[in-house]
Amino acid sequence: xxxxxxxxxxxxxxxxxxxxxxxxxxxxxxxxxxxxxxxxxxxxxxxxxxxxxxxxxxxxxxxxxxxxxxxxxxxxxxxxxxxxxxxxxxxxxxxxxxxxxxxxxxxxxxxxxxxxxxxxxxxxxxxxxxxxxxxxxxxxxxxxxxxxxxxxxxxxxxxxxxxxxxxxxxxxxxxxxxxxxxxxxxxxxxxxxxxxxxxxxxxxxxxxxxxxxxxxxxxxxxxxxxxxxxxxxxxxxxxxxxxxxxxxxxxxxxxxxxxxxxxxxxxxxxxxxxxxxxxxxxxxxxxxxxxxxxxxxxxxxxxxxx
Numbered sequence: 001x002x003x004x005x006x007x008x009x010x011x012x013x014x015x016x017x018x019x020x021x022x023x024x025x026x027x028x029x030x031x032x033x034x035x036x037x038x039x040x041x042x043x044x045x046x047x048x049x050x051x052x053x054x055x056x057x058x059x060x061x062x063x064x065x066x067x068x069x070x071x072x073x074x075x076x077x078x079x080x081x082x083x084x085x086x087x088x089x090x091x092x093x094x095x096x097x098x099x100x101x102x103x104x105x106x107x108x109x110x111x112x113x114x115x116x117x118x119x120x121x122x123x124x125x126x127x128x129x130x131x132x133x134x135x136x137x138x139x140x141x142x143x144x145x146x147x148x149x150x151x152x153x154x155x156x157x158x159x160x161x162x163x164x165x166x167x168x169x170x171x172x173x174x175x176x177x178x179x180x181x182x183x184x185x186x187x188x189x190x191x192x193x194x195x196x197x198x199x200x201x202x203x204x205x206x207x208x209x210x211x212x213x214x215x216x217x218x219x220x221x222x223x224x225x226x227x228x229x230x231x232x233x234x235x236x237x238x239x240x241x242x243x244x245x246x247x248x249x250x251x252x253x254x255x256x257x258x259x260x261x262x263x264x265x266x267x268x269x270x271x272x273x274x275x276x277x278x279x280x281x282x283x284x285x286x287x288x289x290x291x292x293x294x295x296x297x298x299x300x301x302x303x304x305x306x
Contacts, residue, residue, distance in 0.1 A: 004052040006032040006043045008059045011077055018058070035256070037276065038148060039063030040139075040228025042072065045255070061111045061141040063228050079112040079168075081187040083119070090120065093185040093192040094127040097162055100181060104130045106157035108146045108176070109166045116187070117144055120166050132157035139228075148278050151176045170195065174202050175278065206280055206295070213289040214302045216269035218248040220262065222290075224275030225255045231274040234293045238272045241296065245303050259285040272296060 003022055007015055019029045030050050032043035039060035047055050047070050054071040062074045097105065105124060109117045121131045133144035134156030140146075146153050146165075154163045154176045162181045165173040168188035176182050178199040185192045213219075219242050223235045239249040250268075254261065257275060259282065262268075270289040273279045283290045291299050 001054060002028045002030070002050070002052045003054045003056060004030040004032055004043060004047045004050060006036055006055060006057045008036045008038070011059045014058070018056075037226075038228075039074065040149070040276070041226045042066065042228070044068060044070065044227055059112070061114075061145070063139050063147075066227055076111050076114070078115050079187075081116060085190050086116070086119075086187045087123070089185050089187050089190060089192050090123045090127075093164060093183055094124065094129070096183055096192060096194065097129065097164070100162065102129070102161035102181070104132065104158075104160040104162075106134055106154050106160040106163045106180070107131050107166065108134075108144050108151075108154050108163060110147075110172050111142065111145055113167050113187075114142055114145065117166060120185070124164070132160060134158070146172055146176070148172060148175055149276055154182075155179065165195075170198070171278075174199055174281070178203060202281065205283065206292075209280065209283050209289040210291055210295055210299050210302065213270040213291045213299055214304070216247065216289065218268050219250075219270055219272050220252045220265060220268035221249055221272045222257050222275055222279070223251055223253045224257060225253060226275070229275045231293065234274045235272075238274065238293055238296055241300060242272070245300060247303075259287070262286065 005015060005018055015031045019031060022029045032046050040063050042055060042057060056073045056075060058075050059077045060074060061076050066072055107121055124131050134153040135143050136145060136150045136153040140150055144153055148171060160180060162183060163176060164183050164185060166185045168186050173182060173184050173195050176199060178196050182196045182199055183192060184195050221235050221238050224230055235251050242249040272293055273290050274293045277292045280290050280292050
């Protein structure tokens with residue numbers, strides 16, 4: 001079988017080992033080399049161009065059912081951690097939660113820590129906490145799991161006093177809402193720390209983009225062709241509604257949306273993003289306000305009719 005392997009950036013070091021296993025079984029193997037931003041970003045174009053019969057996508061749980069003539073297999077990668085470090089991290093997390101008198105905790109994590117989450121829950125319950133798992137949206141496969149674009153598990157756990165994110169880095173936790181205090185327990189860094197203030201800064205920045213975009217006279221509407229991000233209905237709706245407000249709008253289509261490639265379009269005062277909502281986090285790099293299509297209604301409400 002002709003197979004193409006796809007890895008997110010943090011797992012590309014494992015590509016040669018996985019290729020060797022499959023070649024030993026008699027398969028012809030290709031490795032997708034382009035950046036991979038998540039389970040929404042399957043290498044369908046590469047697979048079709050090399051006439052692959054199967055894509056094996058590593059590192060993420062299934063994001064969606066894809067109608068394609070190519071077999072697609074998702075292989076999540078589960079992190080193994082040193083539980084001596086993990087216990088130290090959770091002890092500090094418990095101390096910080098007790099300091100704010102939190103008793104009920106929503107536990108969230110990326111899929112890499114799905115297996116570890118069971119032990120995390122047990123350890124926290126030993127310390128006297130009531131630990132809950134909420135369920136995310138349609139693209140989420142496991143209770144408690146969060147994606148960069150879906151933090152609903154944090155708010156769907158019922159009545160809680162705080163949210164505990166167990167995992168590495170700040171990308172996922174800064175996408176969580178700040179309606180409850182958010183604590184990061186990072187077993188890779190070996191530390192626990194509050195991130196609520198940083199989340200609020202991100203939220204204020206998002207609101208600032210909406211306010212700045214109310215002054216825009218022309219909009220570039222960003223449309224991604226990635227199979228898990230394309231939103232033509234939202235893009236067309238945005239164009240129609242903006243034009244009703246007397247603004248100019250154009251649909252900008254790309255597989256990978258880049259501030260560098262967009263910079264030469266001098267006509268646009270702001271962008272409406274219909275692709276990954278985390279593009280909005282990079283407003284500073286775009287040099288112009290970027291408003292997610294989910295916030296279009298609010299933008300239109302704030303706009304003055306010329």
